[in-house]
Amino acid sequence: MVSTPTAPAETTRANAPAAAGGLTAWFAVQIANLGSFALSRVAGIGDVTIFSLKTLGWIVSRRQRRDVLLPSFYQIGVLSLPVVALTGLFIGMVLAVQSFAQFKALGLQTRLGAVINLSLVRELGPVLAATMLAGRVGSAMAAELGTMRVTEQIDAMESMGANPIYYLVVPRFLGCLILIPTLTVMADFMGVLGGYLYSHLLLGIDYHHYWNNSREYVDAFDFLMGIFKSFFFGAAIALVSCHRGFNCTPGAEGVGRAATNAFVHSFVLILVLDLFLGIGLDNVHDFFRPEGPRRLL
Amino acid sequence: MPTTNTNRLDATKPMLLEIAALSVSFGKQDVLRRISIDIPTGQTLVILGESGCGKTVLLKTMIGLVRPSEGGVRLEGSSLAHMSEADLGHMRTRYGFVFQGAALFDSLTIADNVAFPLREHTLLKEPEIREIVSALLTEVGLPGSVGQKKPVQLSGGMRKRVGLARALALDPHLVLYDEPTTGLDPIMSDVINELMMRVRSREHVTSVIVTHDMISARKVADRIIMLYPLTRLGEDEEQLVFDGTPAELDRSTDPRICQFIEGKAGARLTEMRDEQARADAAPAATGNP
Numbered sequence: 001m002v003s004t005p006t007a008p009a010e011t012t013r014a015n016a017p018a019a020a021g022g023l024t025a026w027f028a029v030q031i032a033n034l035g036s037f038a039l040s041r042v043a044g045i046g047d048v049t050i051f052s053l054k055t056l057g058w059i060v061s062r063r064q065r066r067d068v069l070l071p072s073f074y075q076i077g078v079l080s081l082p083v084v085a086l087t088g089l090f091i092g093m094v095l096a097v098q099s100f101a102q103f104k105a106l107g108l109q110t111r112l113g114a115v116i117n118l119s120l121v122r123e124l125g126p127v128l129a130a131t132m133l134a135g136r137v138g139s140a141m142a143a144e145l146g147t148m149r150v151t152e153q154i155d156a157m158e159s160m161g162a163n164p165i166y167y168l169v170v171p172r173f174l175g176c177l178i179l180i181p182t183l184t185v186m187a188d189f190m191g192v193l194g195g196y197l198y199s200h201l202l203l204g205i206d207y208h209h210y211w212n213n214s215r216e217y218v219d220a221f222d223f224l225m226g227i228f229k230s231f232f233f234g235a236a237i238a239l240v241s242c243h244r245g246f247n248c249t250p251g252a253e254g255v256g257r258a259a260t261n262a263f264v265h266s267f268v269l270i271l272v273l274d275l276f277l278g279i280g281l282d283n284v285h286d287f288f289r290p291e292g293p294r295r296l297l
Numbered sequence: 298m299p300t301t302n303t304n305r306l307d308a309t310k311p312m313l314l315e316i317a318a319l320s321v322s323f324g325k326q327d328v329l330r331r332i333s334i335d336i337p338t339g340q341t342l343v344i345l346g347e348s349g350c351g352k353t354v355l356l357k358t359m360i361g362l363v364r365p366s367e368g369g370v371r372l373e374g375s376s377l378a379h380m381s382e383a384d385l386g387h388m389r390t391r392y393g394f395v396f397q398g399a400a401l402f403d404s405l406t407i408a409d410n411v412a413f414p415l416r417e418h419t420l421l422k423e424p425e426i427r428e429i430v431s432a433l434l435t436e437v438g439l440p441g442s443v444g445q446k447k448p449v450q451l452s453g454g455m456r457k458r459v460g461l462a463r464a465l466a467l468d469p470h471l472v473l474y475d476e477p478t479t480g481l482d483p484i485m486s487d488v489i490n491e492l493m494m495r496v497r498s499r500e501h502v503t504s505v506i507v508t509h510d511m512i513s514a515r516k517v518a519d520r521i522i523m524l525y526p527l528t529r530l531g532e533d534e535e536q537l538v539f540d541g542t543p544a545e546l547d548r549s550t551d552p553r554i555c556q557f558i559e560g561k562a563g564a565r566l567t568e569m570r571d572e573q574a575r576a577d578a579a580p581a582a583t584g585n586p
Contacts, residue, residue, distance in 0.1 A: 071404075147403075148402075148403075151398055151400060151403075152396045152397070152398060152400040153400050153401070153402055153403070155357070155362050155394075155396070155400065156394065156396055156400035156401075156402075157402075158362055158386075158389070159360060159362060159389055159392070159394035160389065160390070160394075160413060160414045160417065160418075160463075160467075161386040161387060161388075161389040161390040161414070161417065161418060162386070162413070162414075162417045163382075163386060
């Protein structure tokens, strides 16, 4: 029947041995909590890994339907293009503003094009496109899938013998994976354009020197390095966001938390991946060009 | 303790669903404990119980949407625990599930929602699918024009009927209903009851209905079982407090059953307040040094 009442607390601070026991118990509880936290993190990583493997499994095992893919591609690619272009334009101009004073002090303002364009194609273009995608699309995916989880639409799909990962995750994953390079190219292009327009029109940098220096210090490897990294960013955004949505807790608060976590976790993962991919790709660059990195100064 | 055991109401019919010593826990919270029920083919079983007693969890466990922590479920003789995900998916095509909130896909039209299982599991051509969808919508009393609308444009009763039409699309052997009349006006509730009875009259269709609507239960049930919340039971007490016919339910003298049938709060509010007070006091008892 009704559960038995909890025994009243007998431990008091005045009772020294009991207090000592209480302290030990408190430490034991803290250690148990720490262990439980570590276990839940490991289980979480395992869960994301299984989720990712299932997604990859469905990509190769069953052909995607055009009517399912196209709306996802439109949402992820086409609708993200304006915001990526706009932010790319501004980030290029900001780079010009921030770098100009330093380079002018050294009398190297004509090399502004090299530093702006190198920063853009190697780092800022891919990271900016990925961040915008995580903010605009990743959060929306987590919220949409979270709402589907909360309103039992994912259960309904399963109850009809349809696999929710195949229907809901794979199109979003492919959309992010395939279209993030195009968004990166757009961010690169608009950034380069913004940087040049600001440098030339407002800072008075000579057209010829600007582009000549850019050509000298930025090569295809730098551009392709950015594009290569973007594939990993796109995959990470899709998997993290969809996983957050699938594991959404009930209620409006749960959906909100899923959307926020999707962005925060994706963004952290983008930066971590950027670091390790940057190190790895620099080693690849050094392998093929043992003369070492080109120097701007 | 069950007042009667009508687990095998009709021994001549084969068992569609066999649930043996089923327990379900979510983390540290036990929801179902040692539930055993056999459901013969063609039976309409109603599961009654208070909110939070595990009715929906039991329903979802029946088709493998929730994995049991102990015990097992056998559907048409096959154990769900030993099925691969693909086999489970294939098996689910023979069952229909009507969700509490209908669970229609927001991004699809009504017609696409009803057509979803047909497109997923059959090789029918589009004109044939459209014909079947139209017939299903008519069967649940909806005009064909509804097909082009999105779920958000429909009322709760209409959404539930679309949910039923979608569940019937593959001509299922077993239909599971999760609180089909909750949130509907009395007339619409009775429309849903009539539809459930119409489905029941189909040959070989077995129905399992989770509800706390006594009018609905009495009207459609061949057999009723009642679950009791584990939080209100002792360790050795059975969670399945009733298993019998609607007439037997009305004759029951078990105070827990009578309280539910009559819809009386009794001392429940006082008990809930006491429980909350104890829960609030518990952290203080195990407080930090």
